[in-house]
Amino acid sequence: xxxxxxxIACAETDINTAVIALLNRHRINVHFLSYYGxxxxxxxxxxxxxxxxxxxAQAQLAKNTxxxxxxxHSIVDSCxxxxxxxxxxxxxxxxxxxxxxxxxxxxxxxHMMGAEGTFRRxxxxxxxxxxxxxxxxxxxxxxxxxxxxxxxxxxxxxxxYARVLTALRLTPLHTGIAFLHSSIERQRHxxxxxxxxxxxxxxxxxxxxxxxxxxxxxxxxxxxxANQAMxxxxxxxxxxQATRDEFAFTIAHRSLGRPVAYDELLYLDALALTRRCLxxxxxxxxxxxx
Amino acid sequence: MxxxxxxxxxxxxxxxxxxxxxxxxxxxxxxxxxxxxVQLGEAVHDTxxxxxxxxxxxxxxxxxxxxxxxxHEVKSxxxxxxxxxxxxxxxxxxxxxxGIDVKGAVLHYPKTRRIFRYPYTPEGAELAEADxxxxxxxxxxxxxxxxxxxxxxxxxxxxxxxWTE
Numbered sequence: 001x002x003x004x005x006x007x008i009a010c011a012e013t014d015i016n017t018a019v020i021a022l023l024n025r026h027r028i029n030v031h032f033l034s035y036y037g038x039x040x041x042x043x044x045x046x047x048x049x050x051x052x053x054x055x056x057a058q059a060q061l062a063k064n065t066x067x068x069x070x071x072x073h074s075i076v077d078s079c080x081x082x083x084x085x086x087x088x089x090x091x092x093x094x095x096x097x098x099x100x101x102x103x104x105x106x107x108x109x110x111h112m113m114g115a116e117g118t119f120r121r122x123x124x125x126x127x128x129x130x131x132x133x134x135x136x137x138x139x140x141x142x143x144x145x146x147x148x149x150x151x152x153x154x155x156x157x158x159x160x161y162a163r164v165l166t167a168l169r170l171t172p173l174h175t176g177i178a179f180l181h182s183s184i185e186r187q188r189h190x191x192x193x194x195x196x197x198x199x200x201x202x203x204x205x206x207x208x209x210x211x212x213x214x215x216x217x218x219x220x221x222x223x224x225x226a227n228q229a230m231x232x233x234x235x236x237x238x239x240x241q242a243t244r245d246e247f248a249f250t251i252a253h254r255s256l257g258r259p260v261a262y263d264e265l266l267y268l269d270a271l272a273l274t275r276r277c278l279x280x281x282x283x284x285x286x287x288x289x290x
Numbered sequence: 291m292x293x294x295x296x297x298x299x300x301x302x303x304x305x306x307x308x309x310x311x312x313x314x315x316x317x318x319x320x321x322x323x324x325x326x327x328v329q330l331g332e333a334v335h336d337t338x339x340x341x342x343x344x345x346x347x348x349x350x351x352x353x354x355x356x357x358x359x360x361x362h363e364v365k366s367x368x369x370x371x372x373x374x375x376x377x378x379x380x381x382x383x384x385x386x387x388x389g390i391d392v393k394g395a396v397l398h399y400p401k402t403r404r405i406f407r408y409p410y411t412p413e414g415a416e417l418a419e420a421d422x423x424x425x426x427x428x429x430x431x432x433x434x435x436x437x438x439x440x441x442x443x444x445x446x447x448x449x450x451x452x453w454t455e
Binding site for chain 2: 027049050051052053054170172253254255256257267268269271272274275278279284
């Protein structure tokens, strides 16, 4: 029981005080996904890992324009690096170098996010060439997703967001103070948006391509109508299982010298950011190295 | 940040093991609960000598004090270290300051079934004072101390923090 750190509720859930007390005692967060699979909210245990000094350092860093732009830059760069690595190295070489050039001269986080959007659009187009007709995205759409491909990406992104939130709650960082996304403006945890950038391609795009090439995804895994799509019950079961197995997959970590689960990579990246805040060591966001 | 009164057994132990660990601990980085060997230590603590109740001195919390005024500490490691000895010495020092005539520290290693006795001496008292001063020096430094060599970090709950890229 103590090894369980979070539960993601993918279906309608009723919860009562006794359960909440039990979960809190074992420090287990519960994240709820909505009907369409996007993140609906969380039941979080009390924040016992927080450290005043770290949060102050984090806030100072976020206030410091040069420092926070540097972090935002490395996040966007690593995200694009991972997208290119997962989708197609050759076809995305040019969009990636264009992005890098824009990042070098970008003067604000919004500018960087715009450049990332442009890169992402090229990446979605390349992704479509590798998908069967019925799964093609035809541009990214959210809330609700327009078609099956988008429904898949949204669902896995929702799970990734939830797991990043769990990972961040284990570190002393404040989930509301971000570097790329705007801090505490929206109801969401902005820092979770920052950190999940690098991990979305590792899970969403990569799993989509793999499941397509293995011919695992079928039309009956999606409920579709003219303008929106979502995973059907068997589809959701398949995708949730595949994502869960992926999070548990382990690789040899280079500097820690031990096997590390993908799930732990989220936590380790958050720790690297903690170190950037508290000690000023350079922060190199997660890049797929294998 | 902290005063001499707040220095507890964990601070002394970390001071001897790794100054960086102490510096981070003082700044609220506490990954211990995620660490398997810390969980083991807690389990050893919970299941060993549970007829005796712990003594809470505020900052320090020792396992138990026997009728002849020896401080007892139960360790989950196999071998005694300088850090363990310093921790026992610190508890003796704390109790002496409270007016208890402590004889010394007894360290128990249930894993290897060894028991070590360290009588409390005037030299020990000086060392204990020096350790407290040293903890305060580390606490007030603004830069973090360097990491130990990778091999000496084995088993430390801060490894993930210090060694991730």
